[in-house]
Amino acid sequence: MKYWIMKSEPDVFGIEHLKSRPRKTEAWDGVRNYQARNMLRDEMKKGDQVFFYHSNCVEPGIVGIMEVVKEGYVDHTAFDPRQKYFDPKSNPAKPRWYMVDVRYKRKLKRTITLAEIKTEKTLKNMKLVQRGNRLSIMPVSKAEWHHILKMETQPT
Incomplete structure (x- = not known):
């Protein structure tokens, strides 16, 4: 099992x-970065644990935990010009973008802020705090994962 962090803007998703989704499950679509795409397509596996990170907001941070419930598959939103994440250079015969399905597990007892x-x-050494690393999906080591979970119960 691997650990990850996936970012999304709280007002978008x-x-x-x-x-609130049926079965608390949703496709994580719209990733349009090749490095992040490769992680979705090649590395994320069913059962992997994921921190849900709220980005581009007043207080960015880790707010919850998800689980990968469906491994990488073609992001069909890239083929439809009516979709927000349409990519005219991607097509079903030679897809460019991938996604996974994630399921809500729980909210953290408190937000673990980026500042913390x-x-x-x-x-x-966490990828999240590395200078210049702005990927929406990043690996998290087992030690980092457990340390953040310990932080959840510590007062700020």
Whole structure:
């Protein structure tokens, strides 16, 4: 099993949106970065655990936990010009983009903010805090995962 962090803007698709979906499950579509696409397509496996991260908001941070319930498959939204994530260079015969399905597991007891994460010496090598790393999907080590879960019960 691997661990991940996936970012989304809470006003576009937040943890509450996922929680309200049928079976608390949704396709994680619209990823349009090749490095992130490769992780979706090649590395994410059913059962992998994922931190849900709210980005581009007043207080960015980890707000919940999801699980990968369907491994990488073609992101069909790239083929439809009426879709927000349409890509005219992608086609069903030679798809460019992939997605996975994730299921809501739980909200954290509190948001673990980016500011907090940056102050933790144990997390100094986490991809999330690396300079210039703006990917919407990033791997998380097992040690980082467990450290963040410990932070959840610590007072701020």
